[in-house]
Amino acid sequence: MNLSQALLNQNRLALTRLLTQVENNTKQGREALNELFPHTGKAHLIGITGAPGTGKSTLVNQLALYYRKEHDYRVAILAVDPSSPFTGGAVLGDRVRMRDLSGDQNIFIRSMASRGSLGGLAQSTSAMVQLFDAANYDVILVETVGAGQAEVDIAKLAHTTLVVEAPGLGDDIQAIKAGILEIADVLVINKADRPGVENTERALKGMLELAHPARRVFQHHGQNMVVEAEEKDEEQENIWIPEVKRIIAKDGDGIAELGEAIARHVDFLRESDEWSRQTRTQLQTTLDALLREKLFNRFLDKLSPQVYAKTLSQIIKREESPWSAVERLLR
Amino acid sequence: MSEGNIRVLVAKPGLDGHDRGAKVVARALRDAGMEVIYTGLRQTPEMIAEAALQEDVDIIGISILSGAHMALVPRILELTKANGQEDVKLFLGGIIPDDDIDELQKMGVSGVYGPGSSTEDIVADIRKIIKRA
Numbered sequence: 409m410n411l412s413q414a415l416l417n418q419n420r421l422a423l424t425r426l427l428t429q430v431e432n433n434t435k436q437g438r439e440a441l442n443e444l445f446p447h448t449g450k451a452h453l454i455g456i457t458g459a460p461g462t463g464k465s466t467l468v469n470q471l472a473l474y475y476r477k478e479h480d481y482r483v484a485i486l487a488v489d490p491s492s493p494f495t496g497g498a499v500l501g502d503r504v505r506m507r508d509l510s511g512d513q514n515i516f517i518r519s520m521a522s523r524g525s526l527g528g529l530a531q532s533t534s535a536m537v538q539l540f541d542a543a544n545y546d547v548i549l550v551e552t553v554g555a556g557q558a559e560v561d562i563a564k565l566a567h568t569t570l571v572v573e574a575p576g577l578g579d580d581i582q583a584i585k586a587g588i589l590e591i592a593d594v595l596v597i598n599k600a601d602r603p604g605v606e607n608t609e610r611a612l613k614g615m616l617e618l619a620h621p622a623r624r625v626f627q628h629h630g631q632n633m634v635v636e637a638e639e640k641d642e643e644q645e646n647i648w649i650p651e652v653k654r655i656i657a658k659d660g661d662g663i664a665e666l667g668e669a670i671a672r673h674v675d676f677l678r679e680s681d682e683w684s685r686q687t688r689t690q691l692q693t694t695l696d697a698l699l700r701e702k703l704f705n706r707f708l709d710k711l712s713p714q715v716y717a718k719t720l721s722q723i724i725k726r727e728e729s730p731w732s733a734v735e736r737l738l739r
Numbered sequence: 740m741s742e743g744n745i746r747v748l749v750a751k752p753g754l755d756g757h758d759r760g761a762k763v764v765a766r767a768l769r770d771a772g773m774e775v776i777y778t779g780l781r782q783t784p785e786m787i788a789e790a791a792l793q794e795d796v797d798i799i800g801i802s803i804l805s806g807a808h809m810a811l812v813p814r815i816l817e818l819t820k821a822n823g824q825e826d827v828k829l830f831l832g833g834i835i836p837d838d839d840i841d842e843l844q845k846m847g848v849s850g851v852y853g854p855g856s857s858t859e860d861i862v863a864d865i866r867k868i869i870k871r872a
Contacts, residue, residue, distance in 0.1 A: 423794060497772045499775045504779035
């Protein structure tokens, strides 16, 4: 069986086998990605991030139900949980909150371990998303590791990023720190039946008003500082002001309104040309990461292990600095 | 088949809410470096087979305390085969009478672990069957 062809025909066995190959970065996995790449670029990627216990999995469950029921979309879910830094093992428990989704052939849930990667995603998450995209899933929900303040990789991968908060997690100083809140396209306040929800909402909205909108767009999409000059001159229409939505995910309250906010964001992306700019940034990130990895490996292949070991021991003895060692090795 | 961590689905079919054993095993397998997909309570054979497919696991661990193992196990194996996962293995924990063990093994169950089993044995057995990591 040609797995790539079977995947394009929506064969779930082929999809699951290739997900494993890509996750393990095998030759077969890389070849499949080459074959399938022309078939990607259609799906809407939604990232869901936030602190542990804010209800990300429960929200993903509800969003998947919403997209099935209201839009008849095919939904893929990629849920990332942390690996143990000591043993490499992991317990992936996101499915526990997604049992409502069982038995629907048009929903595919895959759990993955972060395998030592920081930033809330695993190394191969973006490549696995490509497989779902090629397999014709309309919406791909990527749930990150319960993230703290700096795990912002998801914003580079997803078209729409949801940051999930819950009442009582932090004061208003947390809200004005840089990092995870700044990547939100929609800020979701889950557990809105809990006390303190007004304070949380006020703090988040205050944070959004403080942020200089034009600068925000620049930070979100311009990792490489490629910001077209004319964009700065344009008026408000090219700027997305993040929406704040209250939900109670366990009961499904507010999910339809959240779905509409996500749809407004997609409309904004398409009308303002942000969609293609995002795609460009995503592909550039991928290209740069692969180049970096390949060049590093190629260099190591040529370097004799003795030279490497000797350099390292010199650095450890503080006889040579890492900076000058790199200059010397690359000369 | 030498790359990647061993992936294990740990599931608890049936209506009782006693998943302590399943959680202890899940944690022991994690500590042995495996990736454990934990599905929670009250799983039907259909849900277990579907999760095994989507997660592309190497082996499924089932905890059964209700005495329904002679009905549930063949059904799960039948469904995983129908999904094309002929190579996926299955092990069993919980309350299983000795008299049933022979027949379960003939169905293809790779191991049966009752009360008092050591998690080290379970880990060692899984490594032997899957032959990697």
